[in-house]
Amino acid sequence: MTVVRPADELTDDELADLYPRTGGLRVNFVTSADGAIEVDGLSAGLSSEADKRVFRLLRMACDGLLVGAGTFRTEGYRPLTLDPARRAWRSARGLPAYPRLIVVSASLDLDPAHPALAHAPIRPLIVTSAPVRGVSERSEGAPQDAQIGTVPVEAATHPLTAVADLLPLGTPTGALDLQETVTALHALGLRELLCEGGARLLGALTAADLVDELCLTLSPVLAGPGSGRMTAGAAATPVAMRMIHLIPAGDMALLRYVRREDVASDR
Known part of the structure; x- marks a missing residue:
């Protein structure tokens, strides 16, 4: 582990070099010192300029930005545009000008007029466990209406298809197959994945043993009980x-963790 000089002494290029592209699934969160991910319902109360610099650089480096529908709605996501400097950084490395937004939604309860969807520079992708007819992205060609107890959505008439591509990857029990989701995203050329939450999506990714890296900003705040925590869902095997x-960033700490290479994994 390396203790780097303070964030305000690092140029953007130096900071970017500390978060290289690795071709894995990276998670980025800001939390209070006692583990909360929001104050008054939003993460903004925990953030800082140093945290936002890392936030912007991680978006610059990714192929696809993965976010749960609840976080997407609550945090008021905007179109995934980048400033000229970040677009130039991507162009110099042979990357498209913009990363692709990937929203995970079990219900497809998203507003097609949402600015992050309707005005996206690259057509977003919505990954869902809902059965969708007329979409054939599943690698094994399984029928799209196989889920139990649900009525298939017709892709041709669903309002979201006007602004986004639908990727149905539900299991026969109606859950989202996250392993197949990552495989499908890789097949689309989206190998460097950045997940920004929420807690249930992180919990599910951890349970599926899919998290390769965690970028964590610790904010010098005690949020107290009642605030949501960083992960949620069923118990999982620790990684x-x-x-x-x-x-160091003032009283904040910008941390980067990767999977332990010396720990056995079934992946």
Whole structure:
């Protein structure tokens, strides 16, 4: 583990070099010192300029930005545009000008007029466990209306298809197959994945043993009881991580963890 000099002494290029593209699934969160992910319902109360710098650089480096529908709605996501400097960084590395927004939604209860969907620079992708007829992205060609107890959605008439592509990857029990989701995203050329939450999506990704890296900003705040925590869902097998660096940022700490190479995994 390396303790890096303070964030305000690092240029954007130096900071970006500390978060290289690795071709894995990276998670980015800001939490209070006691583990809360929001104050008054939003993460903004925990953030800082240093945290926002990392936030922007991680978006710059990813192929696809993965976010749960609840977080997408609550945090008021905007179109995934980048400033000229970040677009130039991507162009110099042979990447498309913009990453692709990927929203995970079990119910497809999303407003097609939402600015992040309707005005996206690249057509977003909505991954769902809902059965959808007329979409054939599943790698094994399983029928799209196989889920139990649900009525298939017709892709041709669903309002979301006007602004986004639907990727139905539900299991026969109606759950989202996250392993197949990552495989399908890789097949679309989206190998460098960044997940920004929420807690249930992180919990499910951890349970599926799919998290390769955690970028965590610790905010010097005690949020107290009642605030949501970083992960949620059913109990899962712990995943051992190794700290790569700690960057001081005033009273905040910018941490980067990766999977322990010396710990056995079934992946």
